[in-house]
Amino acid sequence: MRTQRNSWALLIPAMIVLILIGVVIVKGLQSSTNMHATHGNRIKIVTSLNTYGEMAKAVVGNKGSVTSVLTKATIDPHDFEPTATTARLYQQADVIISNGGGYDAWSTKLAQANEQAQAINVGQLYAYQDGENEHFWYKADVTKRVTQALVKKLTQAQPTAQAYFERNAQAYLNKQNHLNKERAKVGKLLAGKTILVTEPVFNNALANDNVTIADQAFSMAVEEGETPTPTAVRAWQRLIDQGKVALVIENKQTTSQTVDAALRYAKKRGVPVVSVTETKPDGLSFAAWQTNQFKAIEKVLK
Template structure:
């Protein structure tokens, strides 16, 4: 009996040991799963945008749930001449959400986006309904910020479904912050009724269309944009419009100045025609509201002269 009892005792020990070991294994597994879950929950969404203006919109909506890298983030960088680096390619490959302007403006960005098959993607041209021949400077469209909000919320929510209401709240808050733009545009649209302007380069055309302004000589601007000199007829038409007092103001992009545009601007200045400076990229140190409002305030001052 004693031997049997001892044998049973020694048989129980391995069973107890196994149960304890299994308990430790399951507990450790549970701890690891909890750690992974917390890491995934806390992990910030990686967002890459070609232009800083869209980076600002994305950061406003994602809030503390993501981090944004804007590739062209300095006013000194010409988007038309930008050459992506190895670091840029790596950033796109690791991104979870990619935002490109589209319409051929940032072809390198759309190509990188296509290569990352796992990422969520937004193409601003698609969002605003771009058609061949339309102006591709979408950030100057009056409704672009509002148009971007729902797609941003949807794409971010696909990556973090539990945060949808947070993203929606952030989007609504951002729209409210830029409300002064809509108010200023409404004021200026009334003042600009029947006014005509001249443009050295069509970067601001989408905004002018929203203000109901007529460009007297679009061929001049399109030639400059294409890197060509305007033909003599267009140059003569420019000068005639200035001398005959038909122009409320001139829109000039100093980032694309050349000898022809400098002469055109000088001609306008000789006849006291106000010059409105606009840029293709967001000025360093300014947010979207400050940038856009600053241009509208230039126009407002020009109309007082």
């Protein structure tokens, strides 16, 4: 009996220690689960593209911080390889914004790995289907859709700040008014015209303009990193020779000998070429970047 009593005397403190360890572990897990609402009461947002990062900063205001992974226009999102630092950013995030549509597959995968974060997939906001154009930031209503999604997700993290987030979102949308007017002006100038593009980057910006984007076999080959076939090249040249092309839109971030030759062919025959970029240039706001490109189109059309 004495021996049993001594055994229990030794076991009881050990059991207490185990219980305390269990409590600590549970608390730690709860802390990790609730980290998104408790670390200094500031919301951590991570975005794959700096375009969405700008929108997130505008809406979250002083209630959180925003980190964009791709901040340089020279980086190709398709070829980007995430590092351990990137993965850590995503794991510690409260809200994650990915483009989706296969454009930044690394971002969507890292977002899925963080089950506690609120994820915004822009492709899902547009019910994206395979084969559709994934350059969503060129859609006319992208700022409205993304800011609305942000208000919803941020409010879930800080319910008492809903009105604050809504005001910030509206203020940001108001800053897009000049861009919207310029977009509408160019839409009227393009109505009924035929254009060529070296890559379907800008196509979403023209979706509602009643403009014909011809010879898409050429641009889709460039998009896939392939060389356009001789048939596609001849079709490109034939349209220009027939005088049917109002202008050519070039993604100046992607070039090749075939693309350069196609652009020279257009310029030699008096068809204007307008350069656009796939990613937001450093130092420019989203509205300024987009407006500048529309103004360049307006200039050549006039």
